Amino acid sequence: MPGRPARRRTSVTDVAAAAGVSLGTVSNVLNRPERVSAATRERVERAMVELGFVRNEGARALRAGQSRTIAYVMLDAGNPFFTDVAQGIEDAAEAADLSLFLCNSDNRPDREAKHLAHLQQQRVQGILVTPVDPGADVLDTIARHGTPLVIVDRIRHDGAFCSVAVDDVLGGRLAVEHLVDRGHRRVAFVGGPLSIGQVRDRYDGALAAWTDAGLPPEDLVVVPTRTLTVAEGRSAGEQLAALPGPRRPTAAFCANDLLALGLLQQSTGSGRRVPGELAIVGYDDIEFAAAAAVPLTSVRQPRQELGAMAADLVLDEATNPAHAHRQVTFTPELVARASTLG
């Protein structure tokens, strides 16, 4: 078995030599084939195949001064919400003939910073990011250095970047209005930490709807969580179960679907009927929400549209000299299912 192919790859020069033309002609075949006679072109193309020529994108970008790549730095690749957003970006990128690279910060600021630095060194055309902290200085630094950057699913209130997000205050409202409509008068808000803008907004919307309905604020019980994960949802369920009967909420609004699924599992697993004894509303409407054993009522965000819009915005910033930053907000929608409709 022979070793790997030699270290140096074949270049336009090699192709030119093999085809008996100058390298300018090879470049023309690549970039303006119409300027080359059919015969020559064919000879060059044959040489390319024979030599296994692969264009060096780095050199090309170096010369051109810009690349054909954008990137999305995800907050949590394990959360289906973000992979759906990524899907939307991918489709938009494909339509614009751009390639998309995905990176996962996994909620870690250090990893996020590393990815961002690497991407700007790669001179990608633009960066989409769902940041750990939308206020973080790294983001400004990237933008200041000239790489277009769009914030996805978060808002930066100073308008320093384009951003696309969903109206989470409204989403929180929808969830609680639904529960109030179904007759619940003691409801838990499960989620945290409130320092996350999303969580804060959903809570604010929830509280607004609650008081608008004339209900006492103390009957909207906050069950704080450390993260937005299934495991934390389970432990929230234990906390709820520990409350004395009269103080125990008859419904819970969870800040995302992972929490809701954890809560659902803990509840049914320990014998509480859902929605009979505890109604549950999630947030995001990920695929697993509908697929849960008790299909989950959830607030749906237009995930793919979110991604597609973000892609359009970076592209505009990268190519349109008259670009102005925009904050685009989408409207969420409540999807009622069995977990509240018993």
Next chain:
Amino acid sequence: MPGRPARRRTSVTDVAAAAGVSLGTVSNVLNRPERVSAATRERVERAMVELGFVRNEGARALRAGQSRTIAYVMLDAGNPFFTDVAQGIEDAAEAADLSLFLCNSDNRPDREAKHLAHLQQQRVQGILVTPVDPGADVLDTIARHGTPLVIVDRIRHDGAFCSVAVDDVLGGRLAVEHLVDRGHRRVAFVGGPLSIGQVRDRYDGALAAWTDAGLPPEDLVVVPTRTLTVAEGRSAGEQLAALPGPRRPTAAFCANDLLALGLLQQSTGSGRRVPGELAIVGYDDIEFAAAAAVPLTSVRQPRQELGAMAADLVLDEATNPAHAHRQVTFTPELVARASTLG
């Protein structure tokens, strides 16, 4: 509000001019700082900050002849199994001081091919891929052109690449042995198409265990699916429910967890008790498996280890002249939970 920063970014030359040194010195500050006097170095570093210098990785790689990036082309970013594999790769890559780009083929051969082509044009150090079709010619083409390539979670039987996978025949065995142990004498295998190597192997292992137990092959009923998704799991549930009582299996082994979750949901949703009337075993042990309303018995694959090993293999192929292709196989493990333990 001023427009974006000027098109041209500051280069080593600019930094050199600003710091009053030659560009060679700037490069030394970047690459062999010990060769530069402290005073000069500091002057250069200050200039870098002031000018907002960002190293151009494309140019660097061009000159160096190699990049510090590897990539993983995922089969389905929406399947938590693959994001966990990616997590393992990311950790290994970080340890080796490499950056990882993720791409998602979304089960589409055309998208896979596009990503692979783009990556080899980017001259990444190596490519990890879970291919739509491990036998596809594109893979050979990549390798022939000199980019190290490792197949993840699939096997290429001709040994043309390194690969890491899990012993799926054994996994299938474990699942069915467990069910037989629990007394089941009529079992469904839910999964398909059998043209997918994984599915085929799991089925073969299941059948082997079944006949080894002295049970008649026709009592291991195949319920074919078109894809490995939650939706197909649900429709498999409907097919099972439609079978006349005596012909209806008392347990199902699903080719992955998404199918199992769909089946679980359809079953409990239509009033069948799990595991009382139908025991269910999944495959992959994704996080949602344990979090399902009836926690799912599943065959666990060492996902992170799979990813980490794959990263080690590409790295070896990229850097070790004596590299020889290896097929690494991991051993799966059955995790028994409520869905079979009633």
Next chain:
DNA sequence: TTGTAAGCGTTATCAG
């Protein structure tokens, strides 16, 4: 210790 110059692979310009 610092500076100079060549070259990585590509593309665009401009003269033939």
Next chain:
DNA sequence: CTGATAACGCTTACAA
């Protein structure tokens, strides 16, 4: 329509 040449930003001998 073709071919020589410069330039993109960086690294690395090698010279000063």
